[in-house]
Amino acid sequence: MESLIAAIREQAEAARFLAWPGDFDLDRGDHVEEVHLASGAALEGFAGDGAGGTYFFCGEGGEERPILYADSEGGAALIAIGVQELVRLVLVVPWWRDCQAFTDEESHELEAEYLEDMPDLVARRNRAATALGLDLPDRAEVLARLREVATRLGKDFVLVFTPEGHSYEPLFAD
Template structure:
């Protein structure tokens, strides 16, 4: 199977959708602070957002590795178990950072703003998903999965600010 990162880099429409509204850019993988995982596992920055946040692969392996997101304000959370899961989140609910309560109402309110700015969001999302070979879950499913990954599986993925040996705050609380 072709690496998803390669597909993103080669398909302008996919990269464009992930850049906006997904706020995900493969050219922003350098985190502004020196960090490590408390477990000592490998941490590899591979993408970022416009506000200084970074997506990291955790552990050894390829695109199937867990993905941790760290914002520029000292918050971090495990957001996906592999790149395909992260891409589904970014495609279905690019406003996930605004959904701290994980309710349908909160998500609908955030989505409304995106749809106002981009009325063809669903069409563009579906074309990007097809190019990536991904089936898309519902918005409720993707947000429920994010919450579960962050609050249950994510307990074992503590990001530490290396110079002060201080853990980042939990970005998503259970």
Template sequence: MQSLITAVREQEEAARFLAWPGDFDLDRSDHGEDVHLASGDALEGFAGDGAGGTFFFCGEGGEERPILYADSEGGAALVAMGLPELLRLLLVVPWWRDCQTFTAEESRELAAGYLDDTPDLVTRRDRAATALGLELLPEADVLTRLRDGAVKAGKNVVLIFTPEGEPYAPLITG
């Protein structure tokens, strides 16, 4: 079975959607700062965003590993339990970084701005999901999984700025 990373690289339309509005680029995997997990588990940067944030696989294994997102301002959060979940998040709620309450209502308000700029957003999203073989979940479910994962499972996944031994601040709190 083909990996999802390979599929993203090979599916141009999906890669374009993930790049924008998803702000996810497989060619931006260097975080630019020396970091490690407090647990000592492996940490592997595999993608980034345009603002200097990085997506990391945590622990050993493949694309099913938990994924931590660290921004360039010293914040971090566990955002997905594996690459399929992360890609669903980026496809369904590409504006997740701007969500404060993680409700479907707030997300719809944020989506309105994106839809004004990109009227074919939903069509492009659906084609990208099909190309990657991903079944999309309802927006409310995706947001709940993000919040619950970050707050519950994520409390044990702490990113440390290695030179100072200081933890990154939680991006998502209860």
């Protein structure tokens, strides 16, 4: 299978949607702080957001590795297993950081706010997904998977601020 990261770089419209409203930019992979995983597993920044947050691959391997997101305020969470799952999350629920309850109702309210500013959001998202060859799951499925990854699987992925040895705070509560 072709690299999804390479496909994003080749598909300008998809890359633009992922950058905004998705706030996922492949040209922003440097984290401003020195960090490591408490487990000692490898950590590789590969993308970022406009507010200084970073997306990291965890462990060894390729695009199928677990992905941890760290914001610039000292919060972090495992949010996806593999780039394909991450891109689906960002396409379907670009406001995922604000879905603290992981509910469809909460997401629907956030979507309404985005649609006020960007009435063509759904059309742009669908074009981006098509350009990348991705089928999109429904919002409830994406949110349920985010909850599972962030609160259950993510317990083994603790990000540590290396100079002081303290852990980042979880982005999502159980």
